[in-house]
Amino acid sequence: MGLICDVQRKELLHIPSLLAEVLEKIYQYSVEEIKDVYDHQYDKGIDAYLAKLVELGVGFYTHNPEAFPAVELSWGSPLEVYAAVIEVESVSNYDVGDVIRQLDDLGCAGLQVRFLEPFSVEDICRMLQPAKDSRLKFIELYIRENGELEEQLFRIVKENRRVTTLVVHSAGEPRIVFPEKNAGSVNIVYTGQPVRRGQPDMARLENFVASTPILAEARHFNIALNRKVCIDAEGFIRNYVSHEAHFGHVSQASIRAAVESPAFREKWRLHNDLIEQCRDCQYRYLCLSNSDVVENGGKYHKKEICDFDPYTNTWHKQTLRDQLRGDAQNPALAGDKRE
Amino acid sequence: MYSQAPKKHLVFSTAYDPSTDQVLDWMAAMGGQFIRKNTNDQYIEREDTVLPVSAQAEDRRYASIWFRKISGLPRQDWLSGVHLSEAAEAFQANLPYFNQYVERERKTFYDFYYQSFQAGRILSPYEAIRLNKLVVLNLAASIGLDVPKTLITKRRKILERFRAECPEGVINKSISEHLFFDGPAPDIKRYANYTEEITDRMIRTMPETFDLSLFQEKLDKDFEIRTFYLEGRCHSMAIFSQDNERTSLDFRRYDKSNPNRLANFSLPGAHEALIARLMGLLGLNTGSLDLIQTRNGRMAFLEVNPAGQFGMVSVPCNYGLEKQIASYLINGNES
Numbered sequence: 001m002g003l004i005c006d007v008q009r010k011e012l013l014h015i016p017s018l019l020a021e022v023l024e025k026i027y028q029y030s031v032e033e034i035k036d037v038y039d040h041q042y043d044k045g046i047d048a049y050l051a052k053l054v055e056l057g058v059g060f061y062t063h064n065p066e067a068f069p070a071v072e073l074s075w076g077s078p079l080e081v082y083a084a085v086i087e088v089e090s091v092s093n094y095d096v097g098d099v100i101r102q103l104d105d106l107g108c109a110g111l112q113v114r115f116l117e118p119f120s121v122e123d124i125c126r127m128l129q130p131a132k133d134s135r136l137k138f139i140e141l142y143i144r145e146n147g148e149l150e151e152q153l154f155r156i157v158k159e160n161r162r163v164t165t166l167v168v169h170s171a172g173e174p175r176i177v178f179p180e181k182n183a184g185s186v187n188i189v190y191t192g193q194p195v196r197r198g199q200p201d202m203a204r205l206e207n208f209v210a211s212t213p214i215l216a217e218a219r220h221f222n223i224a225l226n227r228k229v230c231i232d233a234e235g236f237i238r239n240y241v242s243h244e245a246h247f248g249h250v251s252q253a254s255i256r257a258a259v260e261s262p263a264f265r266e267k268w269r270l271h272n273d274l275i276e277q278c279r280d281c282q283y284r285y286l287c288l289s290n291s292d293v294v295e296n297g298g299k300y301h302k303k304e305i306c307d308f309d310p311y312t313n314t315w316h317k318q319t320l321r322d323q324l325r326g327d328a329q330n331p332a333l334a335g336d337k338r339e
Numbered sequence: 340m341y342s343q344a345p346k347k348h349l350v351f352s353t354a355y356d357p358s359t360d361q362v363l364d365w366m367a368a369m370g371g372q373f374i375r376k377n378t379n380d381q382y383i384e385r386e387d388t389v390l391p392v393s394a395q396a397e398d399r400r401y402a403s404i405w406f407r408k409i410s411g412l413p414r415q416d417w418l419s420g421v422h423l424s425e426a427a428e429a430f431q432a433n434l435p436y437f438n439q440y441v442e443r444e445r446k447t448f449y450d451f452y453y454q455s456f457q458a459g460r461i462l463s464p465y466e467a468i469r470l471n472k473l474v475v476l477n478l479a480a481s482i483g484l485d486v487p488k489t490l491i492t493k494r495r496k497i498l499e500r501f502r503a504e505c506p507e508g509v510i511n512k513s514i515s516e517h518l519f520f521d522g523p524a525p526d527i528k529r530y531a532n533y534t535e536e537i538t539d540r541m542i543r544t545m546p547e548t549f550d551l552s553l554f555q556e557k558l559d560k561d562f563e564i565r566t567f568y569l570e571g572r573c574h575s576m577a578i579f580s581q582d583n584e585r586t587s588l589d590f591r592r593y594d595k596s597n598p599n600r601l602a603n604f605s606l607p608g609a610h611e612a613l614i615a616r617l618m619g620l621l622g623l624n625t626g627s628l629d630l631i632q633t634r635n636g637r638m639a640f641l642e643v644n645p646a647g648q649f650g651m652v653s654v655p656c657n658y659g660l661e662k663q664i665a666s667y668l669i670n671g672n673e674s
Contacts, residue, residue: 045590068577069603071657078361078368078662107364137360181525212657233409233574249401 001313003282005210006058012210013058013120014282018042019049027070038224050221075216081259082227083110087197087241088127094235094250096127102255103229104134111139114195116233118146128160140165142195145326150188157186170194174320197233198242200304201290206284206317218271218285225290226268229259239267240290275300281310345400348373348668349456352407354380358650358661359407359446365665374401379410383452392455403460403668407451408646460671462569462664467622468645472514475643478620484613484640487631488556491577495545498554505556509537514553558639564604564630567649567660568618570667573611574660576652577604579612603656604629610638618643625664627652 002020004013013022022042025034028050031050035043053059062068088096096113103111111131115124124143131139139162143153157179162184171190178187201207201224217223230238236246237258244281247258258264270293272284281287291304307316348366352359354377366373376383392399430437453465473491480486490501491514502509512534522528536557563578579600606614614628617640627647631639653660666672 008601057597060600067605067607069605071603071655073657074659075657076659076662078364078665080368107367135364212655216657 001282001310004053004058005215005286007212007215008211010209010211012208012286013056014204015049017114022046022049027065030065067200071212071216073216075213075220077227079107079109080225081106081108081229081255083112084108084229084231085112085114085241086231087114087116087233088119089233091199092233092235097130099231099250099255100130100134100136102126104130104136106256106259107135108229109135109137111136113139114142114199115144116195116197118144120146121148121152124156127204128156128163131160131162134162136162137218138162140167142167142169144169144195145171145190153188154179157184167191167286173225179208195234200240201288207323208283208287210286215285219273220271221268222271222293223285224288225270227266228268228290229255237276239264240292242290243267243292245292254314270300274304276309277306278302281308283308283310345402345409345458346372347401349401349404349458350375350407350668351378351405351409351453352376353410356408358648358653361650361661362405362407362665364667365662366520366669369669371665371669378408383449388455390447394455394457399456401456401458403462403571403671404456404458405462405668406453406465407647409449409468435620460668462625462668463623463645470621470643470645471584472642473625475617475621476640479617479640482613482616482620484610484617485637487558487639487641490554492554493548493551495542495547495549498537498542498545501554502537504538507559508557509542509554510557511535511537511552511554514551558637559634561632561634564606564620564632564638565647565652566606566614566628566630567625567652567658568614568623568628569625569660569663573606573614574649574652574655574658575604575606576655577602601655607638 002015002017002023004015004023006013014036022034022038025037029037031046035046038046050059050061058070076228081103084099086096086099100111113128119127124141128139139160141156141163143166146170153166153168157166161184166186167189172192173190174192175190176187177190179185214223217226221227226238228239230241230243231250232238232246235249235251236251237248237253237255238246245263247253247261247264272278272281272287275293276299278284278287281288289302289304289306291302291306293300294303295301308314309316348371350363352371352375359375363373363375373386375496394400415654450465476489488505490497492498492501498509513532515533517533519529519531521531537554560580563580564575565578566573566575566633568574579602610630618624618626621643623643623645625645627644627649629641629644631637631641649660649664651659
């Protein structure tokens with residue numbers, strides 16, 4: 001199947017592969033010329049589909065196509081590291097503050113801290129202290145339920161203006177607590193699910209967000225791993241917390257040395273166009289699977305098995321939500337609307 | 340003895356401006372050293388100024404200056420809560436006038452302050468940033484850009500005559516800058532005077548005279564064009580907003596559920612040359628321009644915003660303008 005990524009409405013339109021093929025020619029040929037290319041076998045279908053795309057607001061007719069050049073999908077980032085995930089347990093024998101200082105030096109924009117065991121608000125605030133004057137732009141916290149009052153938890157947000165997400169995991173009934181007036185816009189999200197060591201991010205349709213920068217990056221880099229560095233609960237530097245290979249212990253090796261090593265960077269470059277099966281998938285420029293990539297006889301494969309099979313266009317382990325909406329199975333152009 | 344050529348770069352912006360952050364990230368990656376001054380922060384006033392300020396002074400000379408955003412300070416009633424003696428009543432009665440005076444005092448200081456910095460490259464010089472909309476429209480028309488018919492009047496009769504010359508109708512907008520203000524707490528609604536169509540019915544109910552107002556012919560818009568101009572080059576985007584009633588007159592009334600469609604756009608070469616000429620005459624080396632493509636083939640120029648948002652063009656069109664601005668400030672050329 002083909003896919004139109006509506007980067008403005010953040011919607012995905014599933015289309016037949018033949019229509020995708022037609023649309024790839026649209027910057028080169030007029031509608032009449034395209035019909036010629038297919039020996040006028042599909043004239044009616046082409047007209048009907050294009051009319052539908054115009055109706056959906058994802059296309060328009062013009063006599064002046066030169067005025068509307070295609071988006072050039074080049075990509076670059078000024079940041080050596082864009083995002084970091086660090087796991088913290090009581091046995092973690094590394095200094096979180098020092099990790100934050102090292103990330104700051106690399107220009108890291110986003111930090112996700114996963115507290116796998118209960119920590120007090122006071123301890124958490126102390127660990128995050130070095131983030132206050134750093135270049136970090138957003139911090140996501142996953143905190144294990146500790147019985148501390150919401151009032152206390154909001155203190156973390158108040159003391160660290162860069163905290164944009166606060167999730168309390170292993171917390172029984174899911175619920176959301178909103179801040180009081182003038183206390184910022186960060187909610188406390190409680191979830192019953194635990195966050196465990198090496199937790200992978202799932203490749204799931206509802207996690208895919210179409211945006212121009214992501215589509216551009218995905219042409220050149222693995223968007224789940226590019227410019228990312230992780231520290232696992234034991235203190236080892238890895239591309240992602242679930243990967244096998246590590247690049248030294250953070251109390252002995254520097255994060256900079258790790259991310260500058262060719263082996264570390266190779267994972268950044270292995271994008272889905274280079275990976276078997278993924279290269280044939282309509283979600284290849286959106287997929288956030290941070291699976292390790294392994295080489296076998298000159299071919300690359302994702303280590304973790306994906307829930308989606310692009311050849312049969314089916315999700316193997318569908319969640320109830322997916323089934324209700326029938327996302328991927330929607331007939332062509334039905335679209336899938338997500339908030 | 341001559342001091343060394345300055346190495347540092349100076350950036351005037353406001354707090355929480357992500358576009359500035361991104362340019363600074365690029366400048367850092369290119370090895371540039373910079374100072375960022377957030378103009379909505381009162382600390383500028385804490386830098387006491389002793390005249391004469393030498394253009395050669397160490398803290399006034401930079402390799403480049405970027406006037407990204409100059410923000411006014413929060414509005415205040417300067418006398419509220421102040422204990423006043425005999426003159427109290429006179430002051431109270433003239434409070435708006437007094438506040439204007441204080442604003443003028445501050446503005447005069449800031450005009451001097453911003454101009455007291457020197458650099459080999461400035462985006463754009465402070466003197467050039469303060470534009471007069473009418474001067475711009477007049478200049479644009481004089482060099483051959485298509486400018487909508489424009490009338491400034493106090494009289495209904497003249498407006499009626501103007502209306503008769505505008506088949507698509509008439510709109511009204513500010514002569515100077517748009518007005519923004521917040522309503523009372525707790526809702527704190529924001530009010531602003533957007534561009535508005537003046538219907539025939541409105542004209543009929545207008546008084547014979549009113550305060551000086553600007554009217555323009557309404558254009559039969561096909562789409563809007565937003566062009567970010569940087570050092571001789573135009574980076575343009577088409578905005579299709581016509582089929583969305585809420586935004587058909589003013590793109591700033593952004594409708595999230597049914598967003599205006601954006602597309603990379605390339606202006607005809609002749610228009611790019613005219614824009615470069617206009618910017619040159621205005622002394623600006625950067626800015627955002629608004630144009631309108633009409634259904635009957637006109638490409639009309641509306642205005643220049645010297646400190647225009649470039650993120651809203653750069654991101655959807657993937658133009659990488661943040662890097663280009665950084666590169667100009669650091670090296671004097673676009674990347």
